[in-house]
Amino acid sequence: MLQYYAAAADLCEQAHGRLAAKVSPPRLVRVAGRLAFRCVEKTPQQAIVLKCAAAISRLRASHVLLQAGFVQEQGAMHRLIDETNEDIWFLALGLIKGEQTPQHAQFLEAFYTEEFNDANDVVGSRNSRNLVPRRKIRAFIARAGGSDDPHRDGQVSEAVGSMYSGLCTGRLSISSCATEESRLGFIWPASWALP
Numbered sequence: 001m002l003q004y005y006a007a008a009a010d011l012c013e014q015a016h017g018r019l020a021a022k023v024s025p026p027r028l029v030r031v032a033g034r035l036a037f038r039c040v041e042k043t044p045q046q047a048i049v050l051k052c053a054a055a056i057s058r059l060r061a062s063h064v065l066l067q068a069g070f071v072q073e074q075g076a077m078h079r080l081i082d083e084t085n086e087d088i089w090f091l092a093l094g095l096i097k098g099e100q101t102p103q104h105a106q107f108l109e110a111f112y113t114e115e116f117n118d119a120n121d122v123v124g125s126r127n128s129r130n131l132v133p134r135r136k137i138r139a140f141i142a143r144a145g146g147s148d149d150p151h152r153d154g155q156v157s158e159a160v161g162s163m164y165s166g167l168c169t170g171r172l173s174i175s176s177c178a179t180e181e182s183r184l185g186f187i188w189p190a191s192w193a194l195p
Contacts, residue, residue, distance in 0.1 A: 005063035032119040042112045093144040
């Protein structure tokens with residue numbers, strides 16, 4: 001199974017290159033007193049390309065974690081991957097369906113907001129973001145994606161998100177991860193024998 005990670009990431013990078021070629025590239029601009037590359041137009045298409053780059057990077061990081069035996073940490077990385085993919089679907093379905101809702105505008109505003117106004121005062125110049133709640137993103141995806149049962153799909157997404165949240169915060173026990181690691185072929189020390 002592990003050999004498929006690199007192949008999938010390579011294919012994703014090829015597709016990402018084709019997508020990136022279709023949008024205006026970032027430009028060198030002055031941000032918080034320093035030069036940085038930014039998407040000046042701040043379009044949903046540019047946000048999708050940037051989110052796709054993040055998803056590919058996280059897929060590669062997930063592969064490295066799994067190869068090193070960090071299955072619980074890889075599960076936490078999957079939360080990032082899932083949320084990034086939800087963001088991509090949210091933006092893409094808005095474009096495909098021609099539904100640029102107030103939540104889409106809110107999402108893009110938050111996405112393109114600079115973290116700081118002054119690089120020399122990162123505490124005093126920190127910007128707040130008005131993030132779209134994850135449940136609203138999932139609800140839009142279920143509805144706009146043509147789900148037969150958007151309510152049920154939303155519940156499933158929430159359950160999976162909650163599980164990944166448990167991995168991130170340590171709520172899930174190590175024994176629940178041990179079952180998955182054993183299935184993947186990782187060997188646990190004998191002193192850690194599971195009941």
